[in-house]
Amino acid sequence: MPAGTNESIVQSHVKPRALEVGFHASMKRLWRKISEPIIELCIRLSGLIVVLFVFLIFLFLLRDSLSLFRHYPLVQFLTGRKWLPISDPPQFGVVPLLLGSVYVTFWAVVICVPLGVGSAMFIAEVAPKAIKNVLKSFVEILAAIPSVVLGFLGIIWLGPVLRDTFHLSTGMCGLTGSLLLAFMALPTIISISEDALTGVPRSYREAAYGLGATHWQTLWRVILPSASSGIVAAVMLGIGRVVGETMVVLMVTGNAPVVPTSILQPLRTLTATIAGEMGETVGGSEHYYALFAVGLVLFVITFAVNFIADLFLRRARR
């Protein structure tokens, strides 16, 4: 009997556990069945939400900028050469701001593309492994420097240096901004170009060496051309970064709303205008809508640049 009771006790212990395990297993199976569609739905939703956000931002910008053109002619906005927002009557000519952005961006690109692609080539193809790793982490640190710190350096150090070097009236000019922006775009350009260069198939290299090409010939004539789509994409993304950057240009370019004729002149960009003036506008005023219109112009530019970058990235992947 004692043995029997023992057994029954054991049984009574085992049985529910077995049941529980069985229950658990079936629940798990059920969960697996439900969870996959749920997760899939979540991922799809988050994808759609991002698209929706971009679309809504665009609509919002469009709505508020169109409000400007009810009072202020579109042609005058796009071709006006004077930006005098607080005069009476105000003038909202976007030409000086647009050209300011174009000048700063153009020179930033001229400075940072050769530097960026050059260092990407060095990191990807030439540098020994130890140096390569150090360089890569330094490039990442470069990306982490806050733009306001760079702007500060621009005011205190770079501006005066440029003024003395080029004998300018003031160091607060387009070039100061271009140099700092070039510095900021470097990490983007270096890391994406480097990816593109390392992505070139090994067989290309081997074929080039097999034909008796030197290291430099292989790099310059074989690897660089075959990575060109990726490099163009890197450059375009760098441009996107430069066009949209605000703090540095607001701090160092002098913000004079002139139609620029030289990069050594003070100038005012689209982004600096929005940042400098947004705080003082009252919601619903003409000036407020004018800044949204400036934002729309900026959005169209960055959208176009990113779109082109995307086209090239796609081609690079193919």
Place this chain on the structure above:
Amino acid sequence: MDDKSLMGPRTQAILASVLAAILAGCGESVDPNEPQGFIQAKGSDTMVNAIQMVSEEFMKQYPHIFVAVTGGGSGVGIASLINKTCDVATASREMKPKEIELANQHGVYPKETVVAYDGVAVIVNRNNPVDKLTIEDLHNIFTGKATNWKRFGGKDLPIVTLSREVSSGTHMYFKEEVIQLGKKDNKDEFSKETLLLTSSQAIVEEVAGNEEAIGYLGMGYLSDRTKALQIGKGGGESYLPTVENVLKKTYPLSRGLYAYTNGEPQGIVKRFIDFTLSPAGQKQFTEAGFVPVQISPPTAELQNSTGGTVARRD
């Protein structure tokens, strides 16, 4: 089961710490009679340092009132008063009739208090031999009609004009008094080559390092690193922007510094405005380099506006 028992304590721990944080916040015993709260003061970049000093003294006296002071420019302060995102708008210029109208449309009725006086100083590099200019000279320089220092007895160097951003009250004041020479219908504008800098400190930095530069700012930003010019008007004598000259109003670019509230200030905001006007508050303005309102009234006209009026123009 195991999964659940693991999750349990973790959620409990998070809940407990959140509760503890909330309880700690409530736990501090505050005398219900003691004033407490949060005041947002926003606006004039000229006044931001002085107001910050006032608010620090104020917070010593009322430890349960927290005052947040931000600059950005008088326009920023006035806009945020209208958008109801601040309690006190500081401004180095009077509100324009258009702004008061706009405020009324938004259900805001600005009440003006003069908290101090200021002279808009015109500064040049210490190596610049020019010592005095008239308002008319300044007009010609800042509208771009005069472009070389030689014309004013200086070196043969181009003039670089520095201004604040359009959100600045000092910019607006300078535009009315110098660019438009005090005439409302004057269509003159700042020369397009004028650099628009985002803060008074940026103007100090540029003038201190650039022999060709000329800029303007509130007298609180004067220092040994730059040289303030004597300013004259219409062939009269020239004066330096000193406390005495601003008080006597002999300095041509003298102005009031204002605090705007929505309606008559009440509760903690009233305490703050009262403290600003008290000797302890006014002392901070003196220390920051401005002219206090409390010592002998400068002129009858200025004295009248010290009390403040509700939406003067309608």
